[in-house]
Amino acid sequence: MSTLETLVAGEFAALADALAPLDADRWAADSLCAGWTVAHVVAHLTMAARYPADRFGAELAADGYDFTRTSDRLADVDAALPPEALLADLRSDTMATFAQPGGGMAGSLSHVVVHGLDVTVPLGLGRVGADAAVRTVLDQVVGTDGHSLFGVDTTGLALRASDVDWAHGRGEPVEAGAGELVLALAGRGGVPALAR
Template structure:
């Protein structure tokens, strides 16, 4: 995709996620997401941080977190989830579909990946049957399967082939683990999926523990 197409898809993804959030029951905001330790409201706080924080504030928060970026993101998401009303978080996403934010070094491909993955963190955890359009998924899968993406998430896929059953895409070699392409994108991000979403003799390693 060129930049114009990417920004169009980003705006569409954010708009669809905002519509999904607008239809949730109040209690759903406190349901767990696929992001370990985060509820739906922490995920939304994280997604909208880029729209709510100025560059100087990001630098300030990073300094407060000892220069550790992941620690800053977790601390801010938890604090904002506790202090910012869900309606305000929802409005921040709804009103910023065309915001030009890009992750450092990630470009608009990274922005699309960020929104798609965190959207799936919510919809899969809530059991919502939302399908990400294939054009967006191909951008996401290309980035997650790149050397940079694999290094960042550090998922061990040695001896495993991820094979989508709803589009022409596979990754790796070895024992097949099959499922929807968007679920396999979550595997590349190190997420644990609800039981039954993947198939293959080694699929259990990517499933969430039963409670």
């Protein structure tokens, strides 16, 4: 198993452990993804556990190959699954080994870290994953052209995580927790210097 695979498996397991004690009201709480509850985000994050490639291809074809439309539709349907089923999907071998189409295991890692934070932060759980995973994702999303992969402007900023050993760039110092930085770089806000 590669380092990335180990990190992906660990992040899915940590997220499942963090969400397992939640009652139904908290599964229905808002996430940081507009219009999606915690259950919607987990359903989206674990699509591969329920939709093998051929079935997902059929779902995509039904929506005219509009990935966003298919993703939103399936998240809306699958958010109604019992939390136990969604937790089982988080803990599945499928998710632990799933490589994102076009993004590979690196894409899978950023997917689980960002969406994990999308649910754990508003729930008051904070960052539940490993330091190594969040450092790897920060390196992936920070970008090299003055913008994050999500288009957030980082020009002239010296970013530094306050809770892990990670820094990037030169200029005006900007310090925040690693999870906060990931969310800000992914366009979720929360770090004023990155909301420009």
